[in-house]
Amino acid sequence: MEKTFHRLYETYHYDIFQYLYYMVKNREQAEDLTQEVYIRVLRAYDKFEGRSSEKTWILSIARHVAIDWFRKQKTVKQRILEKFDWEKEQIRDAGPLPDEITMQGEQVAAIYKALDSCTVDQKSVVILRYIQGLSISESAEALSWTESKVKTTQHRALKAIKKCIEEFNTEEGYSHEEIQSKR
Template sequence: METLFNRLYSSYHQNVYQFLYYMVKDRVQAEDLSQEVYIRVLKSYDKFEGRSSEKTWILSIARHVAIDWLRKQSTVKKRVMDSFDWDRRQIKDAAPLPEEIAVRGEQVQWIYNALHACSNDQRAVIVLRYIEQLSIAETSEALGWTESKVKTTQHRALKAIKHHLSEQGQMLNEAAK
């Protein structure tokens, strides 16, 4: 007999992990946060009323877990701001592992980097809409927002990504000269 955890894990783990990975930009941290999501899901499953799909409900919990983690990281960053070498930060490259680069095309890599030029809310919308392929309504449910807010945030995110990609293209053109 399949347990609730096994069913939820087999059905949604890839979606949860992928969402968290795009939000926190770290494989190990995304796996740790995935565990936190399932702990919260199992603790509150009896309160799930079915007004949304299980998937959007679980992704909503994943979003909250990611936001909590990002807030903690922001607090830690504020403590070390005075000793941070901003010039090195601009030089430092947080690119994915070589095998990931090989799997993704160069254009996909640019988009991945551009995604991190977005705010956390914008990134969440882009990941849910274009990577998880949720509809506007499902994204609205997962984020607890109105459909109008999802559309507006999506529009702003796409604009930010386009701007970032445009800047990257200009930098490449200048470097090629």
């Protein structure tokens, strides 16, 4: 099992980390969640039946780890907001982005902002399809969905991203004609 685990780790570590990093937008949190994925892989490897590829199986586990993390964050935020004294203070959502975004400029920030306009499912599809390079059928396996659902979710995600980027360009002062000429 040790050799198998080492092979899985070496083969898929970067893909898993990258997927989680795009999901949570925080390097340290992505590293922690990657460790959680491999803990779950260790616990469940003997149940892996080989009906899908190892990569899609591990990405499926990563997706569930990310969803669990988002649920936990939502619960923590709700507790904080319930205890917050609204009359004395004002909350401002700073929406911190990873250090890499600020260094890479406005276009990367626009892409991250556009990804944030997507649901968790839409974000998962975009990352798997366009960043991880999985096919529609591989994405369907990783998400335990039908290919039709992947296609529909991908279409909706791309619409949301396009709308967000157009809004960003409008905020930055680009005219509709300038945006169209860049295409």
